[in-house]
Amino acid sequence: MKNERYIHTPLIIALVLLLGTVGFMWKFAPDSAVTTMSNENEDKNAVSTAAKSTNNQSSSSDSGKKSESGQKKEMLAVWVPYMSLSVADDPGEENFKNKFDNIVSTAKKHNINALIVHIRPCGDSMFLSDYFPYSHILTGKQGKDPGYDAMKYMIESTHNAGMEFHAWVNPLRIKINDTPPTLSEYSPYSIWQNDDDESNDRYTMEYDGGIYLNPAYPEVREYIIGSIKEIASRYDVDGIQFDDYFYPDSSEDYDQAEYESYIESLDGADAMSHLNWRTSNINSLISGVYSAIKSVKSDIVFGISPQGNIDNDIEMGADVYSWGSIEGYCDYLCPQNYFSQKHNTLPFNTAVDNWRKLVSCEKVKLYIGLGLYKAGSDADDGTWLDSDENIKSQIEYGRSKGADGFMLYSFDYLENEQTQAEVKNAMNYLSS
Numbered sequence: 313m314k315n316e317r318y319i320h321t322p323l324i325i326a327l328v329l330l331l332g333t334v335g336f337m338w339k340f341a342p343d344s345a346v347t348t349m350s351n352e353n354e355d356k357n358a359v360s361t362a363a364k365s366t367n368n369q370s371s372s373s374d375s376g377k378k379s380e381s382g383q384k385k386e387m388l389a390v391w392v393p394y395m396s397l398s399v400a401d402d403p404g405e406e407n408f409k410n411k412f413d414n415i416v417s418t419a420k421k422h423n424i425n426a427l428i429v430h431i432r433p434c435g436d437s438m439f440l441s442d443y444f445p446y447s448h449i450l451t452g453k454q455g456k457d458p459g460y461d462a463m464k465y466m467i468e469s470t471h472n473a474g475m476e477f478h479a480w481v482n483p484l485r486i487k488i489n490d491t492p493p494t495l496s497e498y499s500p501y502s503i504w505q506n507d508d509d510e511s512n513d514r515y516t517m518e519y520d521g522g523i524y525l526n527p528a529y530p531e532v533r534e535y536i537i538g539s540i541k542e543i544a545s546r547y548d549v550d551g552i553q554f555d556d557y558f559y560p561d562s563s564e565d566y567d568q569a570e571y572e573s574y575i576e577s578l579d580g581a582d583a584m585s586h587l588n589w590r591t592s593n594i595n596s597l598i599s600g601v602y603s604a605i606k607s608v609k610s611d612i613v614f615g616i617s618p619q620g621n622i623d624n625d626i627e628m629g630a631d632v633y634s635w636g637s638i639e640g641y642c643d644y645l646c647p648q649n650y651f652s653q654k655h656n657t658l659p660f661n662t663a664v665d666n667w668r669k670l671v672s673c674e675k676v677k678l679y680i681g682l683g684l685y686k687a688g689s690d691a692d693d694g695t696w697l698d699s700d701e702n703i704k705s706q707i708e709y710g711r712s713k714g715a716d717g718f719m720l721y722s723f724d725y726l727e728n729e730q731t732q733a734e735v736k737n738a739m740n741y742l743s744s
Contacts, residue, residue, distance in 0.1 A: 387679055387717020388742065389426035390419055391480065394433040396723050400452035405460040408450065412466055415723055416473045422726050422739055426476035428553055428617075428719060429466060431543075435486035435499055435525070439463035439546070443539035445496035455496025467548055478551035478615070479543055483536060483597070485557050486516060487523040500525070500535070519566040524559075527593040528570035537600040544608040551613040552605060556648060558594050562587070562627040590629035598641050613643040617681055617719070620649040620663050622670065636671035636678075645671055646719050650683025652702060653709075654695040660706055668713045677716040682706055684725045687734035700733035704741045 392415055399408045419427060431438040436447035436454055439462065445455035450462055470477040486501050495502055501523055504512040517526045525532050540552060564571070564586050575583045584592065598616070605614050618625045618632050625632045635641040649663045664680060671678040686696050687703055696702055707718055725731045 385425055387426060387677075387719070388424055389428050389476075389478070389679075389717070389719040390422075390424050390723050390726060391428045391719060391721045392430060392723045394430040394447070394449050397430060398449035400449055403451045403458065405458065408458075408460075408462060409465055409469075412462075412469055416469050416475070418726055419475065419723065420473050422735070423742060424475065424720075424726075426478060426550070426719075427470050428478045428480045429470075430480045431463060432479075432481040432539075433485070434482065434488065434492055435501065435523075436492070436496075438466070441539065441542060443535065443542060444500070445498040448492040453496075454492045454494065455498050463547055471548070476550035477548075478553050478613075479547075479549045480553045480555060481540065481543075482557050483554045484524040484527065484559075485522065486525060489521050495523075514569065517566045519560045519563070522560060526567060526570065527597050528567055528574070528590075530596075533593070533597045533600060536597060537604050540601050541604040541608060544605045544612050549612060551615060551643075552601075553615045553617055553646075554598075554601075555617050556619045556625070556628070556630070559590055559629040587627070587629065591626075591631050594629040595631050595634065595641070598635065602641055615644040615646060615677075615679075616642050617646040617648055620647045620651060620667075620681070621658060622647075622666060633670060636667075636676055637673050639673055639675050642676060644677035644679055644716070646679035646681050648681040648683070648721070649706075650681065650686060650721065652686070652692040652695040653705060654698065655692050656695075661709055664710055664713055664715070668715075678714070679717045679719055680706070680710040680715045681719045681721060684720045684731055684734070685722060687725070688730040688732075701737045703734045703738040707738060707741065 396415065397408075397411065399411060415427070431447075432444065433447065433449070434454075435444055437444040438447055438450065440446070440457075446457060448454040448456075450456075450458040467477045486499065487495060497503075497506075501516045504515050512531075515526055515529055515532050517524050525536060527533055527536075543549060543552060560566075567590070571586050571589060574589055583589070602614050605612050616630075616632075616635060618630050619628075622632060632645065632647075636645050645667070647663070647667045649660055649667070651658050651660045651663055653660045667678060667680075682703055683691075684703060686692065688700070689696055699705070703720075710718060720726070726735060
């Protein structure tokens with residue numbers, strides 16, 4: 313049975329796309345020239361340990377809750393992935409609320425002060441959106457109305473517990489392998505593929521079994537920007553976070569047609585490389601999202617959590633050098649430094665040093681993403697098994713480098729037999 317509350321969506325989408333094109337000249341060239349991706353002068357921009365030493369025990373954060381003394385707390389967040397939220401196998405409002413209440417109480421017990429909650433894993437939504445269908449994790453079927461506002465409940469529950477709520481969004485991903493099993497007829501992919509307008513058939517791109525929004529098109533970037541502004545306008549979120557899923561791979565095949573159109577539009581002028589062109593598309597998207605959020609409420613922070621390996625980020629079109637050094641892209645970066653301190657190719661401490669040098673803009677915070685899920689496992693050639701104080705040591709090192717806080721991946725490992733000793737040691741250190 314169709315979700316009747318969603319019948320208006322195709323018309324709204326058409327209107328949004330029409331309005332989004334006003335003021336744009338049709339072209340494939342980027343909205344702005346790509347920022348040179350280099351780390352020149354990193355050494356002089358690096359924050360010295362001495363200058364940050366006063367923050368080692370209580371590093372400040374724009375997004376941290378204030379303590380009784382009025383000082384802002386160090387960020388200690390946990391990611392809550394869609395798998396942890398899913399009630400697809402047993403749908404219902406009470407079941408979902410009970411599940412989320414457990415997440416809140418467990419996080420609170422471990423002194424977490426912010427939840428990074430996965431509200432858009434696959435071109436979907438945890439609320440009635442004008443852009444994306446309801447997520448399958450609420451009912452087992454994408455596009456089906458769950459009958460309640462899961463987003464509203466999660467935010468209220470989180471705030472009532474004294475924690476911040478950051479909405480975690482996959483910016484481009486619509487489908488990966490069999491997730492979700494079936495796309496809704498209200499998915500942008502379904503609408504654009506099934507309408508009579510051939511010009512929007514390439515608004516999505518397919519690669520290795522996945523479907524992604526195609527940021528080569530100004531209309532698509534505006535669509536994504538509009539969907540983020542919708543979140544900021546409708547809900548009392550403290551932050552919005554993009555994760556590391558930008559272009560799916562360095563292969564040039566899946567958007568070759570758009571790149572060739574961009575070259576043709578230059579009429580013989582020098583063209584950017586395929587990678588720099590992609591990077592410019594993403595930079596246009598990121599700066600647009602930042603501006604849209606701030607136009608709604610300046611206090612909502614916009615953060616990005618890229619891969620910990622900077623080279624990998626660059627290959628995906630993620631210009632982390634610019635994001636960390638120039639105001640107007642994001643409020644914080646939280647690299648996923650899921651490496652042991654004895655990692656063979658990229659040890660944790662080396663990764664932190666790299667990111668500390670990279671984040672040089674005073675208005676961009678540096679949080680460190682910690683791979684709690686690896687603690688107590690044989691990951692990274694068994695190097696996590698050498699100690700049960702890996703996470704504690706990583707927090708200690710991050711503090712010594714002036715990190716503004718930490719985010720743990722993921723919620724399911726806060727209370728897990730595999731990570732029990734690591735969590736205990738880390739929490740004891742944080743509370744000492």
